[in-house]
Amino acid sequence: MSAQEAVAAAFREEWGQVVATLIRVTGDWDLAEECAQDAFAQALDRWPRDGVPRRPGAWLTTTARHRAMDVLRREAVGERKIREAAMLTAPEEPYDDSGVEDDRLRLIFTCCHPALHIEARVALTLRTLAGLTTPEIARAFLVPEATMAQRLVRAKKKIRNAGIPYRVPPAHLLPERTTGVLGVIYLLFNEGYAATSGADLVRRNLCAEAIRLARVLARLMPDEPEALGLLALLLLHDARRDTRVDAAGELVTLEDQDRTAWDRAEVDEGAALLETALRRGRPGPYQIQAAIAACHTTAATAADTDWADIAALYGELVRFVPSAVVRLNRAVAVGMAQGPDAGLALVAELEREDELSGYHLLPATRADLLRRSGRTTEAARAYERALELVENDAERHFLEKRLAECRSA
Template identity: 60%
Template sequence: MSPLPASEIERVFRQEHGRAVAVLVRVLGDIDSAEEAVQDAFAEAVRRWPSAGLPPSPAGWIITTARNRAIDRLRREATRQERHAQAALLHARDEPAEESAVRDDRLRLIFTCCHPALAPGVRVALTLRLLGGLTTAEIAHAFLVPEPTMAQRLVRAKNKIRDARIPYRVPGEAELPDRLRAVLAVVYLIFTEGHLASSGDRPVREDLCAEAIRLGRLLAELMPDEPEVMGLLALMLLVESRRAARTTPGGDLVLLADQDRGRWDRELIAEGQAIVRQCLRRNRPGPYQIQAAINAVHSDAPTAADTDWGQILRLYDQLLPFAPGPVVALNRAVAVAEVEGPDAALSLVDDLDLDGYHLLHAVRADLLRRLGRPAEAARSYEAAIARTGNTAERDHLRRALRTLGEELHPR
C-alpha cells in the first residue's frame, strides 16, 4: 500500500471538519470543547492514516475518535459536579451517527454561526472556522487583519454564543426566512471577497471562492427545497465559470466584454444554468435566483456583442423590488446604457448616492468617455482610483485613464 499523501488528509479535513464539529457541539454542548476534540482526532489521523490508509468512513472515524478523546479529557479533568457530563458522553460513545441527525447538526451549526446577535464580519469568520476548517491564520490572511486580532474576534464570538445562550437550533418556520437570508448573505460575502478582493495585491482569492461554493453546495444538500439556496449556488457557479478569463497571465484584470469566452468553464456553466431552469420552474423568485438568471444570460452569449441586454434589463427590473439599493440600480444603469444608450444611463448614475463606491465612478467614467466628454471622464477615473483598495483593480483603472489621455493628447 502506497503512503497516503498529506494533501489527501488535508482534503478530508476540509470536507469533514464542519460535519464533525457540528456533531460534537451537540454531544458536548460547547463549541471550544468540540473544536478541541475534532483537532485531536485529526492529529491522530495524521499519525495513523499515512500508513494505515483512509478508513471506510473517514467522517465516522473522525467523529468517533473525537468523542473518545473528549471522554478521555473529561475523565481527567471532571470534578465531582461534572460527572453528569461524563456520563452523557459515555452514553454518546455508542450512539450511531445517523445521517439525518448529522444533517440537522450541520444546519444547527450554520444558523448558530450566522445568528443576528453576532456582527456580520464575525459571522463570516466563525463560519469559515467551524464549517470550513480554515485556521485562524488563514482567515486573518483572507481579510487582511493580524492573526491575534482575528483570534480575539473568534474567541469573543464563541463567548457571546455561550454567555447570551444563543440557541443551537434550526429556526422555526416563522423566523426561517429572515435567518436564512443572513446565512446566504454570509456565504455570498465570502464569495464576493474571493471573486474581487476588497484590498490587497491579488484580484482574486481562489481559496475563498472555492470555500463559498463548498458551503453553497452543503446548503443545497441540506435545504434542497429552498429556491434561494439553489439560486445562490447557481449564481456562484456561473460567476466562477469565468474566473480563468478574468485575469491575464500577469495578473491584470480583464473586463467581461474583453474576456476570451473559450476559457470559460462550460461544465460550471451547464450546472449553473440547469439550476436556474429548475428555479424558474418553481416560480418562487428571489434576489439570488434573479442574479443567477442575469449571469446565465451572459453565459449564453458566444461573444460580448451577442449579449441579450434587453433580457438582462428586464431581469434587473425584476430584481430592484427584491433588492432596492443603489448598487443594483448602478448595475441596471449599465444594462440601460447598452439598450438605450450612455446618455440615458448617465442620468440614472448621477442620481445615485454612492460617492464612496469606486465602481460608480468607474461606470460614470466609461459613460462619459462614450459620450465624447474625455475631461470629465478623466476626473471620474481619478475618483474611482482614489476609492479602490485592490491593487489589480486600481492598475486597471489607471490603464484606462492612460488610454484616455493618449486619445486626448495623441503624439
C-alpha cells in the same frame, strides 16, 4: 489515493461535520475544535499503517468523541461535568423540533445568528465549518492575526453568554434566518471574487470555500429555491474566474474575456441548478442574480449579450434589494441596452442621492459611460475621482490604463 491524500480529502469534506457533532454533544466550541484536530492528527499517524477506513467521517467522529470524553472525564468537577461526559456515549436524539437533524446545518445557522456582527459570522463560519486556521482567516480579510483571534473569541463568548441555541430556527423564523445564512456565504464569495483591497483581485481559497458551503446548504435544504439560486450564481461567476485577470495580473473586463476559457462544466451546472430553482415558482434575489449571470455566460460573444433582458432583470432585482449598488448595476445594463446617455441619467440620480459617495465604482461607471459616448475629457475627470477611492491594486491599474487612454484621445 495515498493515506495522506485521503486525510486531506476527509478534512475538506468532514471537518465541519465532525466539529458540528462535537459542539452539539459537548456545547464547548473550543473543545470540539481541539478534539477534531486531534482526530485528524491520529488519522495521519494511523491510516498509513492501518489503511484508510471504509467510512472516514465516521472514524474521525468516533475518534474525536472518544478524545472529548477523555478530556471531560479528566476535567470533571462534580456531577455536572460527569453528566456531560456521559452524553458522549448516550444515544443521540434529535436536538430540535425543526425536523432537520444534520449538525452542519445547525452549525451554519448558529454561526450566522443575527445577534452576531456580520464579520464575526463570516469568520466563525470559516473557522468551524471550513476548518481554516485563525492566521488563514486573518490573511483572507487583511487584518492582524490578533484582531481575528479576538473576533473569534468574542463571537464564541457571545454565543455562550447570550444562550444562542445550537439549532435550526423554528419554521416561522426560517425564512428570515435563511436569508442571513445565504448572505454570509454570498459575502464570503464576493470577498474572494473581487477583493475589496490588497494586491490580488481574486482570492481562490475564499471562492472555493463559499462554493463548498453553498453546496452543503443546497444539499441540506433541497426544497429552498434561493439556496439553489445562490449555488447557481456562485458557479456561474466562478466559471469566469481564471479569465478576469491576465498573466500579468491585470484586470480583464467581461467583454474582453476569452469565453473559450470559461469553465463550461460550471456554466452547465449553474444553468441546470437555476432552472431547477425557477421551477419552484418562488423567485428571489439570488435566482435573479443567477439569471443575470446566465445571460452573460450563455452569450457566444460580448456582442450577443442580451442587455435589454439584463436591464429588465435588474429592474426585478431592485424590487427585492432596493440598494444603491443594485441600481448602479442597473444603470450599467440600461446604458448598454439603450445607450450611454440613458445610463448616465440613472448614474446622475445616484450621485444626487450621495449614498455611494465613497464607492469607487460610482465614478468608474460614470467614466466608462462617458468614454463610450466619446466624451473623453469628462471621462478622464471621472476616472481621476475613481482612482482617489479605489483600494484594490488590480482595479487601480485598470483605471489608470483607462485614464491614460482618455487623456491621449
